[in-house]
Amino acid sequence: MKVFSGLANLELGKRITEYLAIPLGKATITRFKDGEISVKYNENIRGADVFIIQSTCPPGDNLLELLLLIDAAKRASAKRITAVIPYFGYARQDRKDQPRVSISSKLMANLITTAGADRVLMMDLHSASIQGFFDLPSDHLYSYTIFSAHLKRLGLKKTVVIAPDIGSSKRAGAYANRLNADLALVDKKRSEANRVEGMRLIGEVEGKDAILVDDMIDTGGTLCKAAEIIKDAGAKKIYAACTHALLSGDAVEKIGKSAISRIFVTDTVPIPPEKHFEKLEILTSAELFGEAIRRIHNEESISSLF
Numbered sequence: 001m002k003v004f005s006g007l008a009n010l011e012l013g014k015r016i017t018e019y020l021a022i023p024l025g026k027a028t029i030t031r032f033k034d035g036e037i038s039v040k041y042n043e044n045i046r047g048a049d050v051f052i053i054q055s056t057c058p059p060g061d062n063l064l065e066l067l068l069l070i071d072a073a074k075r076a077s078a079k080r081i082t083a084v085i086p087y088f089g090y091a092r093q094d095r096k097d098q099p100r101v102s103i104s105s106k107l108m109a110n111l112i113t114t115a116g117a118d119r120v121l122m123m124d125l126h127s128a129s130i131q132g133f134f135d136l137p138s139d140h141l142y143s144y145t146i147f148s149a150h151l152k153r154l155g156l157k158k159t160v161v162i163a164p165d166i167g168s169s170k171r172a173g174a175y176a177n178r179l180n181a182d183l184a185l186v187d188k189k190r191s192e193a194n195r196v197e198g199m200r201l202i203g204e205v206e207g208k209d210a211i212l213v214d215d216m217i218d219t220g221g222t223l224c225k226a227a228e229i230i231k232d233a234g235a236k237k238i239y240a241a242c243t244h245a246l247l248s249g250d251a252v253e254k255i256g257k258s259a260i261s262r263i264f265v266t267d268t269v270p271i272p273p274e275k276h277f278e279k280l281e282i283l284t285s286a287e288l289f290g291e292a293i294r295r296i297h298n299e300e301s302i303s304s305l306f
Contacts, residue, residue: 001297002045006054006069008062009086012267012286013053019290025050029065037061039068041076050078051121051293056089056108057246057269063089063108067115074116082119082296083112086268086285087216087244091126094133109133121292123268123285124215124243127167139302141292143266144171144213146283147241148178150264151211160184160208160235164226172213175241182208186226199229206234216244217265220251224258231259244268245282247275255279 004025005013017024026042050073054066066083073081090104105127112120113135120134123141131138159181163172169185176183184203210230217223217240227238238260245265255263256277265271266285288305295302 001051001293002043002048003051003053003293004041004069004073006052006062006065008055008057008065008270009053009268011270012086012284012289015267015284015286016053016290016293019287020294027069029069037064037068039065039072041072045073046077047079049080049082049297051082051084051296053084053086053289055087055269056085057087057244058089063111067111070112070115070117080118081116082121082293083117084121084289084293085112086123086266086289088122088125088130091130094127094130105130106133119296121289121296123266123289124171126215139292139296141285141288141302142171142174142306143241143243143285143288144174144178145306146266146285146288147213147264148175150283151179151239151241154239156209156211158208159211160203160205161211161213162186162203162205162226162230164212164214164222168214171215175211175213179211181211184210186229199225201229201233205230208235210235210238212238212240212242212260214240214242216246217242217251217255217263218246218248220247220254220258223260224254227259237261240264245271245275245280247271252277 002025003017004027007029014024028040030038052069056063070081090108093104120138124143131140161172161176161181162184163169164186187200230238240260240263243266252275263279264281266283268285292302
């Protein structure tokens with residue numbers, strides 16, 4: 001087994017290999033003067049079980065790095081290539097919900113498959129149906145195993161887990177079952193991407209500690225509006241658990257001023273120091289990914305992790 005990392009998730013790659021007690025594979029990623037990316041493996045990978053860790057978060061160069069690393073491994077005669085994608089970008093466009101639009105998540109799956117990947121390992125896809133876009137084995141990890149263990153340590157007594165939209169209701173249900181908590185839902189009407197027109201709360205939150213759960217935070221608009229509605233409905237403290245912290249635009253400022261007391265995220269997307277703030281707590285996904293990689297290599301069950 002050999003584990004390599006692209007530049008998007010280098011620190012996460014190091015943490016994963018520390019868990020596996022193996023060195024991070026040696027590869028060089030450089031650029032020509034015009035910005036074109038070049039990759040090279042600096043060790044023999046012929047016949048190896050190769051895992052390539054790379055989130056496809058912006059910029060688009062991260063996706064290109066992943067594709068080039070897969071292609072180089074294929075041409076170097078790796079026995080099996082697994083693309084480990086902690087955050088699968090372009091996942092929000094997973095269907096043709098308007099005329100003349102692309103289905104970007106299917107295109108990303110096609111690119112990764114064509115590049116030469118034999119398997120993919122991902123976490124908290126925006127839509128679970130994206131697994132079906134891959135014509136190769138795919139494993140889907142769930143961050144609620146990370147968050148629920150951490151939330152239990154907070155010692156919350158009377159809690160309610162809240163989905164910020166209908167699409168997150170199944171995820172929220174998994175949290176509620178693990179935490180033995182009640183379940184509620186915020187129904188929202190969205191006029192366009194990153195813009196919500198109206199919201200209403202379905203469920204009882206008065207006198208309870210609320211936990212908002214979602215797969216990602218982009219601009220933070222939905223999360224902060226949901227927190228405001230929940231606070232007005234009588235919730236005591238409001239926590240948020242969101243896997244992928246994109247924190248676009250003024251998201252940090254919005255969340256800092258919101259009714260949210262504490263927000264928990266993972267390290268699937270690198271968060272620069274300037275986007276760290278008092279309410280933010282970053283939990284590592286390295287152990288979960290490391291254990292999944294170990295099990296894939298040993299041909300053991302992944303689903304038993306949950």
